[in-house]
Amino acid sequence: MGTAPPPVIRRPQDTVGFCMACNDLVRRTPQATCEHGHPAEIVYGALDVAADEAVPQLPRFNWAAFFMPPIWGASHGAVVAGLIVLPLWLFLDSNVQSAVYGIDAQTPLGTRIGVYGMTALIALLTIALMVWFGRTGWGLAWRRHYGDGDSDMPMAEFMRREKRWYWICIPFFFALLGLAIYYWIAFLPQTL
Numbered sequence: 315m316g317t318a319p320p321p322v323i324r325r326p327q328d329t330v331g332f333c334m335a336c337n338d339l340v341r342r343t344p345q346a347t348c349e350h351g352h353p354a355e356i357v358y359g360a361l362d363v364a365a366d367e368a369v370p371q372l373p374r375f376n377w378a379a380f381f382m383p384p385i386w387g388a389s390h391g392a393v394v395a396g397l398i399v400l401p402l403w404l405f406l407d408s409n410v411q412s413a414v415y416g417i418d419a420q421t422p423l424g425t426r427i428g429v430y431g432m433t434a435l436i437a438l439l440t441i442a443l444m445v446w447f448g449r450t451g452w453g454l455a456w457r458r459h460y461g462d463g464d465s466d467m468p469m470a471e472f473m474r475r476e477k478r479w480y481w482i483c484i485p486f487f488f489a490l491l492g493l494a495i496y497y498w499i500a501f502l503p504q505t506l
């Protein structure tokens with residue numbers, strides 16, 4: 315009969331977690347709350363960082379989550395990101411089509427303002443949503459990896475792995491955009 319190793323008792327102040335209110339990594343207090351005064355319930359995940367070491371820094375903006383929410387989201391347990399953004403992209407595309415090809419000198423002013431206004435609104439909404447994914451992406455990835463507190467992967471290694479998605483998501487976005495523009499210029503005018 316073997317003896318089980320003693321359970322690791324970690325002090326809260328020797329861990330960092332992700333605080334939803336700070337939208338950042340924070341050191342826990344001895345009471346396990348956020349060092350900036352937020353309750354323990356909204357500080358997720360745990361990585362061992364001794365009390366005398368600096369809190370590791372996450373990058374501010376996740377460019378993979380920003381450019382390609384459908385792919386990045388699906389690979390990070392957030393399929394909903396794609397379900398929100400994909401229809402918006404298609405809707406924006408059809409709005410821009412109307413604004414470019416559906417408007418001419420005979421179009422009443424009210425209709426013109428409506429089409430342009432709607433296009434600008436959808437574009438703003440879409441970009442705002444993508445920016446939100448970019449701003450929250452690193453936190454989501456961190457909570458996903460360190461959420462149960464069992465991983466001892468160093469942060470540098472975690473970030474190196476996460477940044478692989480940059481090499482997939484960013485080129486994919488521009489390839490898609492290039493295809494859309496090519497279609498627009500080469501084929502769309504003939505179908506109208």
Ligand SMILES: [Zn+2]
Nearest residue numbers: 333336348352
């Ligand atoms: Zn906080």
